[in-house]
Amino acid sequence: MTKLSVNINKIATLRNSRGGNVPNLLQVAKDVQKFGAEGVTIHPRPDERHIRYQDARDLVDVVYTEFNIEGNPMDNFMQLVFECKPTQVTLVPDAVDALTSNAGWDTIKHKGFLQEIIAECKAQGIRTSIFVDPVLEMIEGAKVVGADRIELYTEEFATQYSLGNEKAIIPYTKAAELANELGLGINAGHDLSLDNIEFFKNNIPNLLEVSIGHALIAESLYLGIENVVNMYIRKLQ
Template identity: 80%
Template sequence: MTKLSVNINKIATLRNSRGGNVPDLLKVAADVQRFGAQGITIHPRPDERHIRYQDARDLKSVVYTEYNIEGNPMDNFIDLVLECKPTQVTLVPDAVNALTSNAGWDTVKNESYLKEVVSEFHKNHIRVSVFVDPVLEMIEGAKKTGADRIELYTEMFAHEYGLGNEKAIVPYTNAAVLANELGLGVNAGHDLSLQNITFFKKNIPDLLEVSIGHALIAESIYLGIENVVNMYLNKLK
């Protein structure tokens, strides 16, 4: 079964919009795990517009499943991850002012830099995943960095699948096959939803984990978060 890691950034966005502590991010994290999710993902950004660095620290005592912290490995982020020691760190090449993640790493151009970062996290027994587009050269480059896994950036698939283009899955299938051959674990995330997750899962061999936030929280407004978490779990079996 592919693991479901719930990204709770949007809960923090809602909380921050009014100040105070409603909704309670820590309670949501605890409840989502109680409902069956196998992981919690956060993506703190330098401006802390949703997840705050203190949230990452506070969640450490709440997350008893897999704890995944995503972000661009700038100095402050690296220090935060080393302090929190999550199960996994996912390296994402976000610009400081990026609205959301919009590209994977060029693992060829950034091989030396990523090697250094991966090595630092491995010294602290933290699993490392590298966010990549479904491009075979980038998968091969990710292997050279020493990373344990890749996370496939799935926005292009989600957009095209929504238009009825099922062939959009092909580059992702090929990328996953190559990653498996190279000994890299395969994660995926970005714009995956209840509408496309079954098709995606069916076509990605040995998919270990999906990280889903925006769609899951939006769907929960209508269907309830406990119900939605279990709908994803059923689709990922």
């Protein structure tokens, strides 16, 4: 079964819009795990517009499944990761002012930088995943820099699938096949939803984990978060 890690950034966005502590981010993290999710993901950004660095620290004692912290490996972010020691860190090449993640790493151009960061993470006992587009050269580069896993950036698939183009899955399947040959674990995320997750999962061999936030929270407004978490779990079995 592919694991579901729930990204709770949008819960923090809602909380921050009014101040105070409603909704309670820590309680939501507890609840999604109780409902069956096997991981919690956060993606703190430098301006702390949703997840705050203190949230990451507070979640250490709350997440008893897998704790995944995503972000651009700048100094402050890496200090936070080494302090929290999550199960997994996912390295994402976000611009400081990026609204959301919009590209994977060029693992060839940034080879030296990624090798250094990943070595530091491994020394701390933290599993490393790097955000990549479904480009075979980038997958090969991920192996060279020492990553444990890749996270396939799935926005293009989601966009094309919504237009009826099922062939958009082909580059992702080929990327996954290569990753399997190279011994890299496979995660995926970005714009995956109840509409496309089952098709995606069925075409990605040995998909270990998906990280889903925006769609899951939006779907929960109509269907309820406990129900939605379990709908994803059923589709991932």
